[in-house]
Amino acid sequence: MDPSSALTSVLRVDVARRFAGGFRLSAVMDVELRPGSMLVLFGPSGAGKTTILRQLAGLERPDAGTIRLDDEVWCDVTASVWRPPQARHIGLVFQEPTLFPHLTVRDNIGYGVRHGSDRGRTGVGPGSDPVEEIATMLGVKDLANRHPRELSGGEAQRVALARALVPGPRLLLLDEPFGALDMPTRARLRRDVRGLLHRTGTPAILVTHDRTEALEMGDAVVVMIGGRVRQTGPISDVFSHPADVDVAASLGVEAVVPARVLTSSGGLLEVAVGSAGRDVVLQVAERDALAPGADVYACIRAEDVTLGMQLSTHASARNHLEARVVSINAEGPVDRVSLDCGFPLDALITRRSREELNLTPGSQVTAAIKATNVHLVPRI
Amino acid sequence: MDWSALWLSVRLAATTTVVLLAIGIPIAYWIVFSSWRGKFLVEAIVALPLVLPPTVLGFYVLIAIGPMSPLGRFYARLAGHGLPFTFEGLVIASVLYSMPFAVQPFSAEFASVDRRLLEASWSLGVSRFDTFRRVVLPLSIRGLVTGVVLSFAHTLGEFGVVLMVGGNLPGVTRTVSISIYDAVQSLDYASASRTSLLLLIVSFVILATTYSLQRSVWIRPRH
Structure with missing residues (x-):
């Protein structure tokens, strides 16, 4: 299916639920699901992501509320409207690969098209066998005759993904599907899933509490804390401009800015950071091989930014940025200095250093960052 | 050896088992998947024969199918004869008496199927009935086999209920256990001993075969 031929869907959720332990879920979100895009439902454990x-x-x-996808009402408690899972045309993948243990890989993948109400709707073009095609895309075609107990965790999760995608769902729901896998397997699978969503034009919602995963895979993010939706938006906006302290804390303490790799040589990358016209070039120690032109997020922890009045203050640091102090906020024994250096950046300094440097909002200062302290997350 | 009594017992046990398979599966399904709060009442009723004296159960069944009850009259009008002291009457009593031996293994096995497998199936557009047929039942083979074998073996050896509802009519309601009782009453210990030994061996072989099948066929070791 050509992704551009599918239309953007709008998902409107406004639901409430009270649990026996006293936890209350009260979530409102209104999100666009572009074909092939991924919405990340992000938040700490116990935030209510999986319930949503x-x-x-x-x-x-x-207990109360509504769920709508475009003009379809999936749930409206007041009007007693309830669309069962069979009629929602969604794909679902759990954290554990819950394959049917008595069926072969082939029968697992074909289960939905063979026995489900979605018979005939598939995620691939006409004339091709969706089971074959999607099994090939996910690299599990050669496992067709095996039983689930003969698969590794990564293989089983690939089969579970294929099973969910073959009937051509309108929306793929992923509940931390990479959580139980080892790192190399996880990285490969994330890349393959991204590619597959683009090829089939399927939008997806991914539940995760892993910020690297959110940055790598997400286009947009919904941040949930304590049963409520606290912020919604494009992933780089939310990560670089958290709505409040709780959201900032749940996302991690780093500054996250979109960036592009310019050059790579001798273990050092040059990366352009910031909006067009005000590009700042950072030198970054190369950890993973990244080709010039690759889109990344540059993550910088406030503890790793040192401030000084002259360029020579920290000779060992590769990056010296001219910055303007935007605001200063006390954070326990230290001060958090928000800077504008072509992109937003925070620094943590002791009160004493702040006094020695005589920093006030509007001051000019030099921010030094070591090449090893800039962490790049590739966009896939 | 009272071969006609043995043959009758086998027929009764087989019929009862088939009926229990047909009605025990839906009852077990309902017990496992219903969200009705009062379902413990149904579970208790199904389990009653485990603790009730067979004579008490037999007495109530006799009353319920007798000519004074609506059920008994309805059947009499339909069939031309009453239910007590007939093979059909015995089947009804045996089904009630062996119900927990079928329903409990069935429901225990249904309940042990990973709920997420059902959810995965529903999300793939497969109806609840088809999900039960294609996922729950195939994964519950062990529980089904256990329930079938236990119902059969339990019915084969029943005594009190049969005596209350069926009496002791040779070839019609005189089962193997009643025949043994008769033999002992008439001090024919040799016949009682032969029949008892046969019943012991048959029951043991059935159970041993079942357990060995469950080990070697249904639980394949992981590679």
Whole structure:
């Protein structure tokens, strides 16, 4: 399917649920699902992410509220409208690969098209066998005759993904599907899933509490904390401009800015950071091989930014940036200095250094960052 | 050896088992998947024969299918004869008596199927009934086999209920256990001993075969 031929869907959720332990879920979100795009449902454990995902799948009901996808009402408690999971045309992948243990890989992947109400709708073009095609895309075609107990964790999760995608779902729901896998397997699978969503034009919602995963895979993010949606937006906006302290804390303490790799030589990358016209070039120690032109997020921890009045203050640091102090906020025994150096950046300094440097909002200062302290997350 | 009594017992046990397979699966499904709060009442009723004296159960069944009850009259009008002291009457009593031996293994096995497998199936557009047929049932073979074998073996050896509902009509309601009782009453210990030994061996072979099948066929070791 050509991704551009599918239309952007709009998902509107406004649900409430009260749990026996006293936890209350009250989530409102209104999100666009572009074909092939990925929305990340991000938040700490216990934030209610999985509950929302299960309500979207039709496996749990809210006490009150509505869920709509475009003009379809999936749930409206007041009007007693409830669309069962069978009628929602979604794909679902759990953290553990829950394959049917009595069926072969081939029968698992073909289960939905063979027995489901979605018979005939597939994620691939007409004339091709969707089971073959998607199994090939996910690299599990050669496992067709095996049983689930003969698969590794990564293989089983690939089969679970294929099973969910073959009936051509309108929306793929992923509940931390990479969490149980080892690092290299996880990285490969993330890349393959991204590619597959683009090829099939399927939009997806990914539940995760892993910020690297969110940055790598997400286009947009919904941040949930304590049962509520606290911020929604494009991933770089949310990560670089958290709405409040709680959101900032849940996203991590680093500054996250979009960047592009310019050159690579001798273990050092040159990376352009910031909006067009005000590009700042950073030197970054190369950890993973990244080709020039690659889009990345540059992550810099506030503890790793040192401030001084002259360029020579920290000779060992590769990056010296001219910055203007935007604001200063006390954070326990240290001060958090928000800077504008072509992109937003925070620095943590002791109160004493702040006094010695005589920093006030509007001051000019030099921010020094070591090449090894800039962490790049590739966009896939 | 009372071969006609043995043959009758085998027929009764087989019929009862088939009926229990047909009605035990839906009852077990309902017990496992219903969200009705009062379902513990149904579970308790199904389990009653485990603790109730067979004579008490037999007495109530006799009353329920007798000519004074609506069920008994309805059947009499339909069939031309009453239910007590007939093979059909015995089947009804045996089904009730052996119900927990079928329903409990069935429901225990249904409940042990990973709920997420059902959710995965539903999300793939497969109806609840088809999900039960294609996922729950195939994964519950062990529980089904156990329930079938236990119902059969339990019915084969029943005594009190049969005596209350069926009496002791040779070839019609005189089962193997009643025949043994008769033999002992008439001090024919040799016949009682032969029949008892046969019943012991048959029951043991059935159970041993079942357990060995479950080990070697249904639980394949992981590679």
